[in-house]
């Protein structure tokens with residue numbers, strides 16, 4: 337492929353799609369969600385019962401109640417304490433289970449959406465974009481689903497129950513407990529508005545410092561030779577100063593947030609104590625009520641801290657979820673079955689008036705008409721960038737023409753569902769990926785119904801006799817940390833997949849170009865076995881492939897300018913004859 341493709345970002349889902357995605361993630365586990373919420377509410381109620389009981393103990397003690405009554409109340413309080421611990425643990429388990437299962441769905445969904453991306457979208461997407469969404473974004477959402485979101489919900493429920501408990505205890509004391517919340521609300525909003533930008537700026541400034549320093553170390557000799565020490569020192573000083581400024585900004589955010597949050601925690605406790613003391617001395621409430629109210633105010637600090645701590649994590653994970661869901665917006669759904677069974681109709685592939693442009697760019701195919709006859713070996717040759725590989729991808733149905741049609745059995749090839757399309761055509765390229773899993777898993781992709789005998793026969797057909805040396809045969813695990821296949825074996829595995837898929841036509845894009853000579857010869861033998869009896873469209877980057885073909889099509893600037901049999905074309909003295917002569921150095 338020639339030319340530098342423009343890089344683009346994948347889409348990002350909108351808020352409505354993110355809400356739908358969140359619902360989908362928990363939809364299958366509504367009962368676990370309900371159990372988590374119920375257990376959390378029960379745990380919060382148990383926790384809320386303790387201050388009330390302590391207040392009762394204080395009142396009873398003051399009124400001179402007997403030891404047995406105090407012992408009973410203390411035992412009940414301990415019982416509630418134990419219940420709180422147990423319920424919190426089970427709520428935590430339910431939350432983790434919910435999170436783990438949601439993460440499992442999220443990962444599965446992401447893989448499905450990524451696999452449904454058209455090749456040109458993957459090729460054009462910023463190289464790191466898809467990888468970051470698959471790694472960092474999924475990790476962030478995973479962490480939020482497993483920890484932050486359950487903690488956030490648990491803390492929110494605890495706050496609600498505590499507030500209800502203190503308002504029921506005494507509405508005036510309840511108002512005192514509430515007085516810290518507006519402070520938390522205002523400072524958190526202030527912090528969240530500034531934090532993302534300032535933290536990003538801090539990280540960017542830190543990377544800039546390390547880049548400038550390492551560039552200085554790497555280029556030390558040049559700097560010395562050109563006597564640029566002072567300029568470099570200036571640059572280093574400026575980047576460090578910028579980093580210092582960025583750090584001060586985030587430090588300022590933290591100092592304001594932490595101080596206000598601490599004040600927000602202390603204020604309700606102080607005001608409840610003051611008002612409780614006043615009301616008690618004025619005879620408005622009992623001492624037990626004042627004690628219980630202060631304990632509620634004190635208990636509130638922990639869940640409020642949790643909410644503040646988790647809210648940022650939940651927010652940034654929602655941004656990550658929007659990026660993960662966005663991948664689905666560029667995906668193309670699998671077409672519906674057409675009922676075609678792969679039986680040949682004698683017409684082969686027919687390309688009529690085919691145009692193609694990559695993502696709104698100029699046409700790289702400008703009106704290709706071509707019939708690939710059943711059983712023939714057609715080589716496509718031409719200068720770099722002429723559009724050979726693009727035409728190959730279109731013939732294999734991996735992309736649809738922007739104008740015109742490519743049909744087999746009267747149906748547009750790209751519109752056939754994958755399992756039907758591979759009965760007609762498969763593209764074989766230079767990339768032979770070995771997937772993590774067993775040899776059997778790697779082969780079953782081509783034909784999920786194939787039995788072991790068919791798989792072994794396919795491997796034998798491509799000379800992959802090494803299967804007999806593997807410790808567990810077809811059940812041998814392949815990939816990192818397991819059995820490693822060399823490039824030649826990886827190619828044979830890919831070719832065995834072609835044998836299993838058994839397509840009528842193979843589009844071959846320079847399949848042996850990246851292999852060393854010995855492996856390439858082995859691969860060519862395996863290839864010959866695979867191609868036997870099939871229609872072959874060979875994207876030929878070397879002309880000897882063309883010499884052996886039944887017909888040769890010559891492409892220039894997105895069009896087929898000549899087509900015919902090798903000797904006839906050489907004799908005709910046209911573009912192919914020119915290529916042939918220059919290849920022979922004549």
Ligand SMILES: Nc1ncnc2c1ncn2[C@@H]1O[C@H](COP(=O)(O)OP(=O)(O)OP(=O)(O)O)[C@@H](O)[C@H]1O
Nearest residue numbers: 337338339341459694700720721722723724725726
């Ligand atoms: N993914 C892509 N995005 C944008 N443009 C592309 C992409 N792939 C190919 N092109 C452009 O399409 C044109 C045809 O490329 P193509 O790879 O089909 O040519 P080719 O004849 O196979 O070349 P080569 O022999 O160098 O592989 C070129 O101008 C190329 O830059």
